[in-house]
Amino acid sequence: MGSERRELMKALGARLRGLRAEAGLTGAALAERAGVGQPTVSKVENGRMVPSADVLDRLSDALGLDGSTAREVCDLLVAVMAASETAKASSEALDGATLDEAVRSARLVRSFQCVVLPAMLQSAEYARHVFDSAPHTTPEVVGRAVAARVERQSLLYEPGRESVFVLTEGVLRTWPGSPALMLAQLDRLMAVESLRTVRLGVIPWRRPVPVMPRHGFTLCDSRAVVVETFRGEQVVDDSAEVAAYEETFSRFAGAAVFGPEVRELLLQVMAEFRDLETSATR
Template identity: 75%
Template sequence: MGSERQERMKVLGARLRALRAGAGLSGAALAQGAGVGQPTVSKVENGRMVPSSDVLERLARALLLDEATSREVRDLLTAVESASDRAAVTTTPPLGLTVDDAVRSAQLVRSFQCVVLPAMLQSAEYARHVFSSAPNATPEAVGSAVAARVERQSVLYEPQRESVFVITEAVLRTWPGTPDLMLAQFDRLLAVESLTTVRLGIVPWRRPVPLMPRHGFTLCDQEAVVIETFDRERVAVDSGELAMYEEEFERFKGAAVFGGEARELLLRVMKEFQGLGPVAPS
């Protein structure tokens, strides 16, 4: 079994390789455009080399990445740099890791959230605020949890998977940090929403919810549901519980808007954040 760092290097490399393929570039062409050697591109894409931040920026420019995608690959590099070189072991998972097995094994992930953004859609900075508010959170635990969350998001880009997210408009207006943090988060939402493997639905505040939501949850295929409580995530596999959450998800999904309507709503709320200006920390 490889180390945590090696696994995250592979995730970063695979994402860069997919972006290069999407841009229609060979490894040699990308290397030339970025002003780096072709072996560097090969080693990074195969998870055998950690690029410096300068090399990563050169690759991003050569790939003509937009700001949201550039930020995404920078977050993946941050996850590599914060990872341990020790071999991964199977233990009771630390903060933020309890759903990895359920999510990674699922071909269909369906998530509903009424307060906080779904874990799979959070930027690294947003996730840092989420974990920092957890009871007994230490800087080390928060850093590890954020890195793991960013790494988990790589499944969004795997073509054989499908992810459906339904959130209330309140999620977009319940924000940590600063308006700038949320503007960066909106950029990420818009980028992810455009993926063919992802559907993002929003229940507008003008539309009544089908039932009063009490917490968020994530369905992994028809095998498990991750139920979020105040201080932890609980994975349930009971068939009756699964059926109840599947029914609730479909009801919230039916109340949501998708596609162009969802993007229009995102852009409208984003514009409101742009008008907030600097906000003093509380």
């Protein structure tokens, strides 16, 4: 997270905390009036969470702010979001600094993906296509982001760590670039799957999914989950939310195949990409 954005989040939180004190309300009372969770109020006031425009409007209404004060806190939120957009243009943000920090500190990483391969499993060329699709990038920024992503993958080989990946079969068949790129990528998956520190599972298309997947997510131990969206990554550390994602991951893992079955599936998909490559060269 950029230092400018962090300071702006703290300023917004401190201003709201001061306004709540002036109104003579506890955090719980403000949360009840605004119709939001008390942890949300706490995280916003402590600069740990950026409220949505809707949540900020609710808090402003619950505090009874006049027009000028409401515009003041709204302007602070706009400044936070502007700083966020600036940070996203950097290679650190492009590579997912939020996810990187959370993964590096975890001993057990569990990741579910339904469209794109997990960052820890991407080949350099696959990652390059992922970063090239992001807005406002340059070849230099993409190059640094790819290098950082490849370096992070060394965590897969560290003793004492465990990584569990569950993918839908659609991930293996959603491909950028060329069939040759995917053949190299699938070959990497075969190699990683053989590691003692890694478990790779795939939910075959012939099996129904236990829950309709809406987005990818990564659990870091049992203390946080990184939720991936089109606009970036969000770290959630609320214990109830983390527990819900753990239960969902278990259901996806229960529908997946592992070991010899997943290797057989990978070889089958590789054969189909070889057919595509042969057809493209004719």
